[in-house]
Amino acid sequence: MGTLALVTDAVSLPLDHDMPPLLAACDTVGLAAEVCHWDDGAVDWSRFEAVLFRSPWTWADRRAEFLDFCDRVSRVTRLLTPPPLVRWALDKRYLAELAAAGVPVVPTTIVEPGAAALPAVRDFLATHPRAAGFVVKPNDACYSKNVRRFAASEGEEAARHIGWLLADGSHAVLQPYVESVDRHGETDLTFFDGVYSHAIRKGAMLLPDGTVHVPTLDFRTARAADEDERAVGAAALAAAAAAVGLDRPLVCGRVDLLRGPDGTPMVLEMELCEPSLNLDFGPDSALRLAEVLADRLTSPGA
Ligand SMILES: Nc1ncnc2c1ncn2[C@@H]1O[C@H](COP(=O)(O)OP(=O)(O)O)[C@@H](O)[C@H]1O
Ligand SMILES: [Mg+2]
Structure with a gap:
């Protein structure tokens, strides 16, 4: 069995609570795994049997560069999240x-770049008259970044936030605030x-x-x-x-x-x-993941 690359970056690795148990579990099942940084130009990705993204979370500020990296890596080794999946998964559309x-999904309206924000908010509120407020977030971020909650009476503030997201190159995602979360x-x-x-x-x-x-x-x-x-x-x-x-x-x-x-x-x-x-939070979950990974490394396909 070849070696698995577990991909992160220097900023995100300290925040990655899964990496230590996963490394230990790989060791337990006899799977050779190495931690690599996606933005380390010195890594020869072709020497890995497969590559698993774990915490390359700085992609959020370097999206185009990260997508290029995915394409490059997938040409020389087996990327366990193929590039079309990466593009799909990083876009809340x-x-x-x-x-x-x-x-079933949380009711979602997408506002596209170029659209007028305030009419979009008014349409949204008319469609969801009973919403206990609403949420505006970008289609392409994570970790609560630029996610905002508004009362139904705050349409103008929400429109400003939408305008800002659209000017920044994102689509805006509008959802009713789902109260059960409280x-x-x-x-x-x-x-x-x-x-x-x-x-x-x-x-x-x-x-x-x-x-x-x-x-x-x-x-x-x-x-x-x-x-x-x-x-x-x-x-x-x-x-x-x-x-x-x-x-x-x-x-x-x-x-x-x-x-x-x-x-x-x-x-x-x-x-x-x-x-x-x-x-x-899941007893033995790291071991179960390492077993799935070991199985993938010894079988063909993604
Ligand atoms: N429609 C919603 N109703 C209630 N809470 C929401 C809603 N959308 C987002 N949130 C809250 O904001 C957090 C971040 O939003 P989320 O959609 O998970 O985006 P991301 O994690 O990618 O930033 C969620 O964990 C949740 O607590
Ligand atoms: Mg989330």
């Missing part, structure tokens, strides 16, 4: 595709090879006073996902794989769910490129 495929939190499910492994509860990140938290460990606790949540998570993963033409399930991925007003689990987002997997 996939929520519309999931909805079209019949997967009582119940969100449920983030980790899957390996298409199979549910474990989940966490993540507390609400957006406070009514405009405070935006980032999802540090303090906001996470272990939680067993319910059957209906597992089913929606699996359906979302299957729809994603179909959308980009994968012929087998992803090695690992995370699906984040909120319960709607009628209790239905809805996809808030999916992390399929370089997800935090919350391995510390």
Whole structure:
């Protein structure tokens, strides 16, 4: 069996709580794994049997460079998240595709660059008259960056934020604020090879006073996902794989769910490129992931 590259970067590695247990688990199953930085020009990627993105999170400020890197690496070795999947997964417009495929998602309106922001907000509020406020976020960011919550009465402030996102080259994603998050939190499910492994509860990140938290460990606790949540998570993963033409399930991925007003689990987002997997919250989960990885390295295909 060849060597696996676990990809991160110097800024993100200290924040990657999954890396230590994953390295230990790779060692336990006899899988040679090396930590590499995606922006280290000295790495010869062709010497790896396969490459798994773990925490190359500085991509968020260097998107084009990161996508070039994905293309380059995929030409010389097996990238376990192929470039079409990376492009799909790093753009929240996939929520519309999931909805079209019949997967329940948080109601989502996309505002395109060039659109007038205030009329878009008014249309959105007319479509969701009972919304307890709403959320505006960019299609292409992560870690709560530039995510903002507004009251229904704050249409003009929201339009300014949308205008700013559009001028910055993003699409704006508008969603009703899903109130259950305040009582119940969100449920983030980790899957390996298409199979549910474990989940966490993540507390609400957006406070009514405009405070935006980032999802540090303090906001996470272990939680067993319910059957209906597992089913929606699996359906979302299957729809994603179909959308980009994968012929087998992803090695690992995370699906984040909120319960709607009628209790239905809805996809808030999916992390399929370089997800935090919350391995510390799932007993033996690092070992299960290492076993899936060892299996992939000895079998053909992505
Ligand atoms: N529609 C929504 N209703 C309630 N809370 C939301 C909504 N959208 C986002 N949030 C909150 O903001 C956080 C960050 O938003 P998310 O869509 O997960 O983007 P990202 O994690 O990529 O920044 C979520 O964890 C959640 O607490
Ligand atoms: Mg999130």
